[in-house]
Amino acid sequence: MDVDTFLTTNQPAWDRLTALVSRAGRGITRLSPDDLDELVVLYQRTSTHLSYARGTYHDPALSASLSRLVARAGAVVYGTRPRTWRAVGRFFAVTFPAAVWYSRRFVAASAALFLVPAFAVGLWLANSPAAVEASGPKAVREAYVNHDFQDYYRSAPAGEFASQVFTNNVQVSILAFAGGIAFCLLTAFVLVFNGAHVGVAAGLFAAVGQQAKFWGLILPHGLLELTAVFVAGGAGLRLGWTLIDPGDRTRRAALAEEGRRALVVVAGLVLVFAAAGTIEGFVTGSSLPTWARVGIGVTGEASLLSYLFLRGRAAAAAGLTGALNES
DSSP: OOHHHHHHHHHHHHHHHHHHHHHHHTOGGGSOHHHHHHHHHHHHHHHHHHHHHHHHTOOHHHHHHHHHHHHHHHHHHHHTHHHHHHHHHHIIIIIHHHHHHHTHHHHHHHHHHHHHHHHHHHHHHHHOHHHHHHTSOHHHHHHIIIIIHHHHTTSSOHHHHHHHHHHHHHHHHHHHHHGGGGTTHHHHHHHHHHHHHHHHHHHHHHHTTOHHHHHHHHHHHHHHHHHHHHHHHHHHHHHHHHHHOOTTSOHHHHHHHHHHHHHHHHHHHHHHHHHHHHHIIIIITSSSOHHHHHHHHHHHHHHHHHHHHHHHHHHHHTTOOOOTTOO
């Protein structure tokens, strides 16, 4: 790329960054959160342009111009860190719990779509020898109950396993959320399918009288993990229901509004899944006694539910619904 093409291609981005920096110079409060995000992206991009220009064109005027712009933008970016931390604090103190509380009825529906088939399939297998026989060969069932299920939680070093679990859980939550765009059908399928899968595992353990072993391995991480899946599923169901019944809004406007709120939910759940993955990696398969492992899971779940209930209800009382950039 010659220097003229380089200038023509990137000048609009530099002009936009210059405008944002100038506005910030008249008071950082003149920039919205979206403006700040854009400024950071343009600052990083322009820094790359500066490095490229220095190494490729050896044009002192161009390098000096970009250096001044990068320096001005950097002063703004690093000077807004306190505000950024305040925004993060507000997100978790107000915005995220408000969004979950706002969708609480859909979260309850999501939980029902998962738990009803889980308990139905589990009870069926626990009380039907024919159903157990149909689930798989005897040797496979015995291996699954006696060691395969438990060995799974020790199949990799704790840190690596926790990372794998976290990634998988985030993918499931995104699928449950994004599936709502199919008028709730895909979200419902994901919840019912995964619920039935858990029911099969519970039923196989119950059929041979090893329920305590199953719950001792599931509850430490599963309470947080499943609650997060229910919340993500609730966001997906609300998104889908918006398409079915947008109310007095156009479908496009309703989808945009609910989409912003659903993204808040998914972003907030990242920390919940990280906590669940950490417990699954370091606690579930550990040598701790069952009561200690389950106690850790119950404590984490109680903390999460208390936080969502208290902060969410308080936010709702203040008229907040958890949408991005809501005043």
